[in-house]
Amino acid sequence: MNTKNKILITGGAGFIGSHVVRRFVKKYPDYLIYNLDKLTYAGNLENLTDIEDYSNYSFIKGDITNQEFIRELFRKYKFNGVIHLAAESHVDRSISNPLEFIYANVVGTANLLFSSQEQLKHNQNFHCFYHISTDEVYGSLDSTGFFTEKTPYSPRSPYSASKAGSDHLVRAFFHTYKLPVVISNCSNNYGPNQFPEKLIPLAINNILYNKPIPIYGKGENIRDWLYVEDHAEAIDLTYHNGKPGETYNVGGNNEWKNIDLITKLCEIMDRKLNRPPETSKKLITYVKDRAGHDLRYAIDSSKITSDLGWKPVFDFETGLTKTVEWYLNNKKWLNNVISGEYEKYYQEQYVKR
Numbered sequence: 001m002n003t004k005n006k007i008l009i010t011g012g013a014g015f016i017g018s019h020v021v022r023r024f025v026k027k028y029p030d031y032l033i034y035n036l037d038k039l040t041y042a043g044n045l046e047n048l049t050d051i052e053d054y055s056n057y058s059f060i061k062g063d064i065t066n067q068e069f070i071r072e073l074f075r076k077y078k079f080n081g082v083i084h085l086a087a088e089s090h091v092d093r094s095i096s097n098p099l100e101f102i103y104a105n106v107v108g109t110a111n112l113l114f115s116s117q118e119q120l121k122h123n124q125n126f127h128c129f130y131h132i133s134t135d136e137v138y139g140s141l142d143s144t145g146f147f148t149e150k151t152p153y154s155p156r157s158p159y160s161a162s163k164a165g166s167d168h169l170v171r172a173f174f175h176t177y178k179l180p181v182v183i184s185n186c187s188n189n190y191g192p193n194q195f196p197e198k199l200i201p202l203a204i205n206n207i208l209y210n211k212p213i214p215i216y217g218k219g220e221n222i223r224d225w226l227y228v229e230d231h232a233e234a235i236d237l238t239y240h241n242g243k244p245g246e247t248y249n250v251g252g253n254n255e256w257k258n259i260d261l262i263t264k265l266c267e268i269m270d271r272k273l274n275r276p277p278e279t280s281k282k283l284i285t286y287v288k289d290r291a292g293h294d295l296r297y298a299i300d301s302s303k304i305t306s307d308l309g310w311k312p313v314f315d316f317e318t319g320l321t322k323t324v325e326w327y328l329n330n331k332k333w334l335n336n337v338i339s340g341e342y343e344k345y346y347q348e349q350y351v352k353r
C-alpha cells in the first residue's frame with residue numbers, strides 16, 4: 001500500500017501489542033500509528049516509553065466496548081487499517097470472571113468491526129481489519145496431530161470461546177459487508193513485558209523471590225511456545241500481505257510439557273542468579289489443576305510459511321535466556337506491575353484456594 005497508512009492498533013499497551021506498536025512505529029516512519037488501550041491491569045504505558053515521543057505515534061485511552069466512543073474515533077481519524085489485539089487474555093481470570101471476557105472480546109470486537117464497516121462504506125480507502133486470535137479456539141489435542149486452519153473450532157474455556165466468537169464475527173463481516181479482514185491464530189507467546197500471571201513470567205518472578213512455582217495438575221500439559229518478536233514479525237507480514245478473508249496459523253514448532261519447561265527455566269535462573277544448580281527446582285509445587293485444562297496445543301504453521309514467507313527466528317534457548325535477562329534487568333517494571341491489584345489476584349488464585 002503506497003498511501004499513508006493510518007493504523008489503529010488496539011491493546012498496544014499490553015504484552016504483544018507493545019511489541020507490535022514499537023515495530024510499526026520504528027519500521028514505518030511514514031505510517032501514523034494510533035494505540036488505543038483501556039489500560040486495564042494488563043496494559044502498561046511503561047512498555048512503550050522508548051517510542052512515546054515519536055511523531056508518528058499517538059496514544060488514545062479508551063474502551064473498545066464503548067460503541068459511541070469507537071464510532072466517534074473512526075469518524076475523527078478515518079483509519080485505513082486496524083490491528084486488533086485488545087482483549088482480556090488470561091484463561092484463569094476467564095474462569096473466575098467469564099462475563100468480562102464476553103464484553104471485552106466479543107462486544108469489543110463487534111464495535112470495532114461495525115465502525116470499520118462504516119468507514120469502508122464512506123471512504124473506500126480501508127486496507128484491512130486484522131484480528132489477532134489464538135490457537136485455543138481449536139480446543140485441545142491429545143498426544144498427536146496439529147491444528148491447521150481447517151481444524152473445526154472447539155473452544156473449551158470462557159477465554160477461548162470469547163475469542164472464537166470474535167473470530168466468527170470477523171468472518172461474518174467479510175462475507176456480509178465485504179470488509180477486508182484477516183485473522184491469525186497464534187500459539188503461546190513468551191518474552192519481555194508479559195504480565196506475571198502467565199506461566200513463564202510468573203515462574204521467573206517466583207524464582208527471583210524464592211516463592212513456590214505453582215504447577216497445575218501433573219505438569220503434563222503441552223504448549224507450543226513462540227518468542228513474541230517472532231509473532232510481531234508474523235503480524236507485520238500478515239497485515240501487509242495477508243489475503244482478505246484468510247486465516248493464518250502461527251506457531252513456534254516448539255512443544256514443551258509444562259514441567260520440562262519450568263525445569264529448563266530453573267536451570268537458566270540458577271545460572272543467571274549465580275545460585276548452585278538445582279536450587280530453583282526445589283520451588284516447584286504441584287497445585288490443584290485448572291478447571292477444564294486443555295491438554296495440548298500444537299500448531300501447523302506451514303501456510304503462513306509458504307504463503308507469506310514467515311518462519312520463527314528465535315530458538316527456545318535464546319528466547320528464554322533473553323526473556324530471563326529482560327526480567328532481571330527490569331525489576332522496577334516488575335515491581336511496579338506487581339502492585340496491589342496483582343497481589344489481590346495472586347492471593348485469590350493461589351493462596352486462598
Ligand code: NAD
Nearest residue numbers: 011013014015016038039040042043063064086087188189
Ligand atoms: P495482554 O493481556 O497483555 O494485553 C491486552 C491489552 O488489551 C492490555 O493492554 C489491556 O489494557 C487492553 N484491553 C483489554 N480490554 C480492553 C478494552 N475493553 N478496551 C481497550 N483495551 C483493552 O494480552 P496479550 O498477551 O498481549 O494478547 C494480545 C492479543 O493476542 C489478545 O487478543 C490475545 O487473545 C492474543 N493472543 C495472545 C497470546 C499469548 O500467548 N499471550 C497468544 C495468541 C493470541
Ligand code: TYD
Nearest residue numbers: 091188197198199200214215216221223258
Ligand atoms: P498460561 O501461561 O496461563 O497460558 P494458556 O493457559 O493460555 O496456555 O498457562 C500455560 C500453561 O501453564 C497451561 O497449561 C497452564 C499452566 N500453568 C501452570 O501450571 N501454573 C500456573 O501458575 C499458570 C499460570 C499456568
